[in-house]
Amino acid sequence: MxxxxxxxxxxxxxxxxxxxxxxxxxxxxxxxxxxxxxxxxxxxxxxxxxxxxxxxxxxxxxxxxxxxxxxxxxxxxxxxxxxxxxxxxxxxxxxxxxxxxxxxxxxxxxxxxxxxxxxxxxxxxxxxxxxxxxWFAERKWENEIxxxxxxxxxxxxxxxxxxxxxxxxxxxxxxxxxxxxxxxxxxxxxxxxxxxxxxxxxxxxxxxxxxxxxxxxxxxxxxxxxHPLAYVMEACDDIAYSIIDAEDTVKKGYASFYDLMDFLESHDGNDEIIKSVIEKSREKNAEFKKDELSSRELNDISMQMFRVKAIAEMVKSATNVFVDNIDKMMNGEIESGFELIKFSECAQLCSAVKRFDFRYGFQHKEVLKLELQGNNYIKKMMSMLWKAISCEDIENSPFERFVFGEISENYRRIYLKSDKSHYAKCQLLCDAVSGMTESHLIKKHNEFKALENGSA
Structure with missing residues (x-):
């Protein structure tokens, strides 16, 4: 126990x-x-x-x-x-x-x-x-990845x-x-x-x-x-990337507050929690319509009220499920696949909003285009970094020596103290890429590419 x-x-x-x-x-x-x-x-x-x-x-x-x-x-x-x-x-x-x-x-x-x-x-x-x-799946190395x-x-x-x-x-x-x-x-x-x-x-x-x-x-x-509290952290991540991502989808102009309400009603409109959230959200929306607000302002403030109501319901439900199941967690009797939100009365709300996010946000053509660009940047950066990390004669390889020196000192220090095995090299590559911000990765990608091609 x-x-x-x-x-x-x-x-x-x-x-x-x-x-x-x-x-x-x-x-x-x-x-x-x-x-x-x-x-x-x-x-x-x-x-x-x-x-x-x-x-x-x-x-x-x-x-x-x-x-x-x-x-x-x-x-x-x-x-x-x-x-x-x-x-x-x-x-x-x-x-x-x-x-x-x-x-x-x-x-x-x-x-x-x-x-x-x-x-x-x-x-x-x-x-x-x-x-x-x-990137790793595409490698044709002798060593197993x-x-x-x-x-x-x-x-x-x-x-x-x-x-x-x-x-x-x-x-x-x-x-x-x-x-x-x-x-x-x-x-x-x-x-x-x-x-x-x-x-x-x-x-x-x-x-x-x-x-x-x-x-x-x-x-x-x-x-x-x-750890029992890891279930709470997981639930809060679920709440945030379902409800709050929907708010951002509307903020981007990819959908409206009314699209979300219609989507929820048509998918799970008989669920008691969903009905309650829709009712409260529409009530607030009707109040706001009486003010002289632009359509964008009305969308934004209505989504804020939806977010407040939905999160309040989900936090309460997740807490109740945690309390009800704490003995099972402590005794090692919790069932496989258990999640606080999935086993709560807000399960349908969370699932429906995630489907909305996917349809209107994640699958929007602009998002898909930018994700593809990001995918290409990461893979090309990994290839240039790998040339430096795997170089056997780095002292006589100016490009590889320069790129290796651009990797974080912390990461290089840990690698240089390791056995420098193939595993350690792969890990340094992942450390370097994961530690980059998006603007830094794009900047360094362009800089390295120019140096590699001799055009800098």
Whole structure:
């Protein structure tokens, strides 16, 4: 049986290896509260401002980036954490909830997980992951391509980034608390393992196998078993990229508020939650029509009211499902494929809005065109980087030496300390591409291409 004392473990990996922090800057904050602050001020977090949420290379400042998405997921996760810690403390965390400081630690750990959950995503959103997978699939190498790269995933890259790549002054990455690291893991299995725990993906690269075993050992978890709070983070991601992506689709002008209402009514209009959300949204829309608003203003403010109502329903439902199933989670009896939203009374609302997003947003011809451009940029950049990384005589190869020197020092340092195997080279390639923002990747792609062709 899982224990909340272990699941909220505030110990940091550095402490396990006999090293203590000496700055003395944590006064007034719990260790889990400090983790949120560390993630907030980390460079990879700022880079999310120039990475796609839905609409690639977006110039409209009101459209969400991966950074605004992450802040919103963090906010939703913290809100559920507050509901759990203040209104359901004894039911969820037991009689010793005061000793665990759940009113401070649970909202903090969930806010941290929400903010960090997409840090490892490459440029151009999930299409960036596909481009990386495709690039490796297209190679005709003698060596077999490891599954870590054939099925590259941003979740595994996030764990690698936080535990190794984002260096403070040692090999422990951001040196987050063990409880925070465990709560971040959406897919709790190592690449190539036979025990996925019923989840659809692997979530830990083999290069971080020793680290994750350490995390699991000290949090009472094991391969295939999720931290209970990871279900909350997953639900908040679902809420954000269904409801909020619909708002951005309308903001882009690809659909209207009325398109969304008609879509929901025609697809799942008999669902009680959907009926309630539509009714409240249309009521507000009718009120706003009495004011002298432009059609764009009316669309925007009506979508805001839809977002407020829909999110409120989904947060409440996700919280209720978590509370109702906490004993199963703690006892290891939760069924395979369990998700808070999927098993809630808001399941149909979430599913219907995702279908709307796909039809009007993701499949819009402008989005598809930009995704294709992003795919091409990533693949061509990977080919140029690979020439540098795999070069056997880099000292006598000016182009390759220049490109290799443009890779982040953090990433190069970790590679140069490795065995420099084929696996390590592939991993450096993924580290380099995933760490780029979209504008930086395009700029460097054009610069490298000109140098390679001798036209610079």
């Amino acid at each position: 899982l224990s909340w004392k272990q699941l909220l473990n505030p110990i940091r990996r550095k402490s396990l290896h006999g090293s203590k922090e000496s700055m003395g800057t944590g006064v007034g904050r719990t260790e889990l509260e400090r983790d949120y602050d560390r993630i907030l001020f980390a460079t990879p977090t700022r880079r999310l401002a120039d990475k796609t949420q839905v609409f690639p290379m977006e110039e409209h400042d009101s459209i969400r980036t991966r950074l605004t998405h992450s802040h919103e997921v963090s906010n939703l996760a913290r809100s559920i954490g507050v509901l759990l810690a203040f209104e359901n403390a004894e039911k969820v965390f037991g009689l010793n909830h005061d000793e665990l400081k759940v009113t401070r630690n649970v909202p903090a750990i969930l806010a941290a997980a929400g903010l960090a959950h997409d840090l490892g995503n490459p440029p151009f959103g999930h299409q960036g992951e596909i481009a990386i997978q495709q 490891d599954i870590d790269f054939r099925e590259f995933d941003g979740n595994a890259q996030t764990f690698r980034l936080l535990t190794q790549l984002q260096v403070l002054n040692d090999q422990f990455g951001l040196n987050l608390a063990l409880g925070t690291l465990a709560a971040l893991i959406k897919y709790p299995s190592v690449y190539g393992s036979e025990n996925k725990g019923g989840f659809k993906k692997y979530g830990i690269f083999r290069s971080e196998q020793a680290i994750i075993k350490e995390v699991w050992e000290h949090t009472g978890l094991s391969e295939g078993i999720r």
